[in-house]
Amino acid sequence: MIPRYKLYINGEFVEPHSGEYKIKNSPIDNSPLAEVAIGDREDAKKAIDAAYEAFKSWSTLTAIKRSEYLYKLAEVFKANEEDLINTLIVEGGGIYKKAWGEVVFTERLIINAAETARHFKGSTIPSDSEGIISLTFRKPKGVVGVITPWNYPLSISMKKVAHSIAAGNTVVLKVSSETPIIAAKIAELVHKAGIPKGVINVVNGPGSTVGDEIVTNKKISHITFTGETTTGKEIASKAGGSLKTVTLELGGSDPLIILDDADINQAVKIAVFGAFFHQGQICTSSKRIIVHEKVYDQFVKKFVERISQLKVGDPRDKSTEQGPLVSKKQVDTMISFFNDAVNRGGKVLTGGKWVDDYFYPTVITDVDRNFRIMREEVFGPIRPVVMVKNDEEAIEVANDTEYGLSAAIVTKDINRALKIADQIESGMVHINDVTMLEESHIPFGGIKNSGFGREGGEYSFQETTYERWTTFTIRERKYPI
Numbered sequence: 001m002i003p004r005y006k007l008y009i010n011g012e013f014v015e016p017h018s019g020e021y022k023i024k025n026s027p028i029d030n031s032p033l034a035e036v037a038i039g040d041r042e043d044a045k046k047a048i049d050a051a052y053e054a055f056k057s058w059s060t061l062t063a064i065k066r067s068e069y070l071y072k073l074a075e076v077f078k079a080n081e082e083d084l085i086n087t088l089i090v091e092g093g094g095i096y097k098k099a100w101g102e103v104v105f106t107e108r109l110i111i112n113a114a115e116t117a118r119h120f121k122g123s124t125i126p127s128d129s130e131g132i133i134s135l136t137f138r139k140p141k142g143v144v145g146v147i148t149p150w151n152y153p154l155s156i157s158m159k160k161v162a163h164s165i166a167a168g169n170t171v172v173l174k175v176s177s178e179t180p181i182i183a184a185k186i187a188e189l190v191h192k193a194g195i196p197k198g199v200i201n202v203v204n205g206p207g208s209t210v211g212d213e214i215v216t217n218k219k220i221s222h223i224t225f226t227g228e229t230t231t232g233k234e235i236a237s238k239a240g241g242s243l244k245t246v247t248l249e250l251g252g253s254d255p256l257i258i259l260d261d262a263d264i265n266q267a268v269k270i271a272v273f274g275a276f277f278h279q280g281q282i283c284t285s286s287k288r289i290i291v292h293e294k295v296y297d298q299f300v301k302k303f304v305e306r307i308s309q310l311k312v313g314d315p316r317d318k319s320t321e322q323g324p325l326v327s328k329k330q331v332d333t334m335i336s337f338f339n340d341a342v343n344r345g346g347k348v349l350t351g352g353k354w355v356d357d358y359f360y361p362t363v364i365t366d367v368d369r370n371f372r373i374m375r376e377e378v379f380g381p382i383r384p385v386v387m388v389k390n391d392e393e394a395i396e397v398a399n400d401t402e403y404g405l406s407a408a409i410v411t412k413d414i415n416r417a418l419k420i421a422d423q424i425e426s427g428m429v430h431i432n433d434v435t436m437l438e439e440s441h442i443p444f445g446g447i448k449n450s451g452f453g454r455e456g457g458e459y460s461f462q463e464t465t466y467e468r469w470t471t472f473t474i475r476e477r478k479y480p481i
């Protein structure tokens, strides 16, 4: 018997309005994992109404009380670590270290939200008029719509949820349809932690109905979305119809630049982890590897050697280094990128092979900037390596993309690194490390088609609150009429 998961609305586990359930299979071996409720527009409306009602009391709680609820939530997550790790592995195909890292990071995110809640301050402003005391308060925006993708469904969802509620907002969460079980687990833990009813609602269902209702419903004040750039643009334009504010964490095609003075062994380690961890399905994965011509041959040889040794297989085996992609659809997308590269004359140095939902890590050289793997976001395990003559060309290639999420530079020369970093068009840049660094309290986010807004710690609070100017007039004033 496989488990059956309902929707979570107003503190209760409820049947979906349509009565529809769908079996969720594992990408590991296609075995059925659970039956999950498929919500529709009516369910989304109910969840939004519940969050709207709950906002009235939740937003008036003291920050310390909200903090206490969040500390309790972190405790409950910790007590259920093993189940969460296992769910991430069997539902999403991530290897053990990815799943473990995501769960531990999620606990840290919730704790960070709990800590920040009590330290988020307004300001005092010297008034131009005598007898006026002028200050600002941070106020929660109201109901926040949280829409998230499948690659880090737990941490991305909880980063948005925890910081939103810490600031006094209530939320409706819609996780990707590829990962409904982890969404159901979030609901269970929220319930176990005793978060008051309606503060966090979880509705599984399609983006076109549940997602669309969240984006267009007038009772929602703010949308925080992580996903593809095309979806983000559609959401931003629809949300604009009701003047909602939006935070958009979108796609990336992050460059990793390896200079001629780099320690090549270290550069290879950075490139292997940065480009292929979690099957390359990370927004800040190193998606284009740009190498100085003097060290190109040496780097490529060592890089390909290591990539061809990566152990591909069942992620439940702790020694596996690369599991399946999340779905057959993603494998088909990779095949189409691969065929484009081969048809244009790209040289496949390793990989280029797929079996069921497993796509082997693939390195392609002899590419030019018209290849789709250079122009589009490759959200999977195919990586081009490009040779450049000098720093100027490296910067030029790095910036020749519609995206601007993260970037990395490997070199022993810090002045050179800073000079290049200064000219890279991205929201984040890392020197001598991977492109995909993230911490719970840093301003995470992109520019260009990688989105706008920043999330993490106090930066998330900036997104989900507004500043209210408040004055006290303490002297009698003269008015013109």
Ligand code: NAD
Residues within 6 Å of the ligand: 147, 148, 149, 150, 151, 152, 156, 174, 175, 176, 177, 205, 206, 207, 208, 210, 211, 212, 215, 226, 227, 228, 229, 231, 232, 234, 235, 248, 249, 250, 251, 252, 282, 283, 284, 377, 379, 405, 446, 450
């Ligand atoms: P996606 O855009 O297909 O889906 C994301 C979410 O949006 C899902 O929950 C989906 O159901 C929902 N959705 C789809 N259409 C919608 C609509 N019209 N209205 C409302 N909601 C809708 O993305 P995905 O395939 O799940 O995730 C992969 C993408 O996410 C990649 O592009 C990756 O780079 C990006 N990503 C970005 C970050 C970041 O922080 N910048 C982090 C992780 C992933």
